[in-house]
Ligand SMILES: Cc1ncc(C[n+]2csc(CCOP(=O)(O)OP(=O)(O)O)c2C)c(N)n1
């Protein structure tokens with residue numbers, strides 16, 4: 001029997017090595033065999049030692065979340081069995097390393113298969129081959145083609161010839177072991193997607209997608225400082241940039257990294273840096289400077305659980321507040337948040353275009369989960385790649401005096417670049433006259449605060465054109481979900497489930513976090529019975545921003561354990577709120593819009 | 606020219622045409638906010654003269670600074686400028702230079718900016734060796750914040766923030782630069798304008814990171830003009846500026862403060878190395894579809 005949607009988890013100790021690699025290679029094999037893949041993982045921060053787990057959801061239809069219950073657990077050790085056995089659904093499968101663990105005495109409804117991984121590895125004299133033996137066994141158990149497996153292994157591990165042969169040997173050993181010793185009795189063969197043509201799917205993670213996006217956006221200058229989970233953006237670009245004449249610098253710290261990017265931008269380059277929370281904190285002062293001196297720059301923050309060093313390999317959406325408000329005094333900037341691995345690519349292009357057009361720092365809020373998650377997605381639509389230019393100053397040939405910070409209706413002023421004759425000015429962190437010369441008079445400060453705020457506010461007008469909103473579900477539904485970032489995956493699945501059961505739900509995700517697309521949100525939340533705002537942080541940072549902006553009561557659904565929402569969690573909440581507030585005859589009067597919000601509603605007749 | 610400037614040094618080859626302007630043409634017209642008598646006036650004068658002598662077009666120059674009295678410098682010069690945050694002149698300057706290597710990039714600032722808050726950047730720019738000149742106006746005090754001890758203040762200095770005298774030993778910027786392997790290390794004095802002009806010119810003509818410590822007294826909070834005048838003396842003509850250990854010995858000289866070029870040893874610049882890295886790996890046909898295709902299953 002074949003299933004169309006399958007969740008497999010691999011667990012073990014990272015000291016023995018290769019748990020994540022095992023999972024990742026296996027997921028790639030499934031992807032190459034034509035399945036949709038959505039992976040997630042937890043790893044300890046230590047380089048060696050400590051329990052790790054990798055989870056892959058493999059399906060022959062599109063998938064949007066990591067999956068709740070396990071269809072199969074692959075346990076490399078006893079600890080993995082102890083931790084996860086209870087998560088295996090009725091009818092599921094446990095594959096375990098019988099040299100390092102035993103299943104519980106009662107395994108009701110779960111089929112167990114023993115693989116003596118250590119012994120098999122010993123028999124082929126390749127102790128470190130346990131992972132590939134396990135992969136070979138899984139390929140057989142799932143009914144995936146062996147040739148696909150060898151293709152992937154060649155691509156992933158193919159650098160050294162003899163090693164490759166040894167690896168493929170181990171793979172075959174695992175494959176054969178299952179063939180000879182195990183008669184499958186459980187339903188676990190997988191069929192590729194019916195509508196998936198052979199070679200049109202990308203297999204990559206969020207960091208890779210955003211790095212490709214930066215490349216597409218015309219970024220040719222990167223400076224960064226290593227920090228989990230952002231490091232591999234720098235590592236990827238370090239390999240790519242020299243090929244295309246790009247400059248990449250590993251700076252001495254994050255302050256230097258942003259400083260270098262800003263210096264490059266001052267000369268006209270499309271420049272960026274990438275970091276995680278602790279690095280973003282260090283950058284705060286220079287972000288204020290970029291607002292003040294009106295320098296375009298893109299700052300990627302791959303959010304990880306904090307505060308402080310926190311949990312470097314766990315997810316959060318807790319950097320919204322520092323991204324929007326982290327500054328001394330009012331320092332408006334643009335904040336963008338992609339919603340998926342695929343979206344990382346497109347939003348990166350938007351990030352650069354917004355930075356250049358509005359001459360401002362743009363903070364790009366990815367997260368740990370999205371950054372490491374390997375997913376199968378459609379190839380990027382390169383026809384959507386467009387470059388918005390910076391408004392450059394042009395000399396009229398006469399000895400005119402140039403005002404870099406001219407007060408304009410839009411708040412954007414033409415910028416001269418070094419080398420342009422007559423355009424000499426100082427990019428200032430001090431409050432300044434239109435010429436750039438320092439000035440502290442109240443009128444000047446007032447006008448400039450207005451100018452900088454006006455400029456950023458007007459960026460909200462890009463929301464529709466740049467596709468900074470994602471809206472789906474039932475128009476006019478009594479319950480709406482308003483959200484941001486990567487929580488959209490489980491939300492999508494939970495809503496689909498709720499709809500099947502007759503509930504009406506509509507969803508809006510804003511990729512533009514600041515400035516908020518006010519009109520669209522106001523219209524969206526007007527006259528609803530309940531607004532659910534799910535997010536991965538302790539205080540409901542987005543929910544509070546929405547409440548403050550619109551004076552509306554919202555249900556803030558918060559999760560902050562360092563792991564993403566499950567579909568079940570979102571679904572349960574939808575169901576609960578629906579029963580309490582949205583049933584046709586129920587009482588829901590309290591959730592009607594306030595007068596203030598009503599006034600802002602743009603009615604579509 | 607300073608007596609011991611390496612004679613074989615070729616002037617920089619520039620991609621732009623040289624201009625004929627007076628020192629005054631290199632002033633922006635914004636009146637400096639410095640106290641009357643501040644050493645920084647002398648530095649500005651020598652600097653403008655150096656630019657006029659080197660005949661660099663104003664639009665090809667970028668002056669990058671941090672925060673402090675001395676960091677106001679770019680505002681008063683007719684050139685492009687980037688007045689950054691406290692201590693961050695060097696990374697900003699590195700970004701400018703690496704993105705646009707033809708530009709003439711000069712970083713300026715004070716002793717606090719360079720050796721306290723911005724200290725973390727100093728050894729690294731020396732390691733990278735971009736063709737950037739760094740002029741540090743050292744007054745052994747925090748001028749802008751009205752007179753607190755700085756990393757170069759003598760031990761025991763009594764100021765409002767150290768009413769019983771400072772406990773820290775001062776650091777020596779020349780030794781620091783030498784230890785960091787800066788490829789050009791010199792010391793000038795704002796009260797010796799002619800020599801200072803020549804030093805700045807030599808630094809700007811040096812290809813690579815050139816560091817000039819400029820004694821520039823703060824007349825309001827630490828007026829040492831007379832003491833410095835008494836203590837300074839030229840580096841002996843016999844000194845070989847390629848000898849780093851000899852340079853260190855000179856810097857350690859207990860009898861006074863030497864002025865001139867301590868060390869100069871050109872080596873490939875950061876931007877040259879980056880360029881050759883790019884040349885070696887460049888692929889004309891490499892584009893987005895190909896990059897993307899590597900992720901295709
Ligand atoms: C982050 C930050 N901390 C503190 C200050 C206050 N501050 C301004 S200038 C300065 C010291 C300047 O000393 P120095 O660099 O020697 O320059 P000088 O004024 O002596 O030329 C300090 C502490 C600041 N502007 N920014």
Ligand code: SF4
Pocket residue numbers: 638639640642643644645674675744748749822823824825826
């Ligand atoms: S306070 Fe000192 S350093 Fe600042 S301008 Fe006055 S004299 Fe110069």
Ligand SMILES: [Mg+2]
Pocket residue numbers: 673715716717742743744745746747748755
């Ligand atoms: Mg000082």
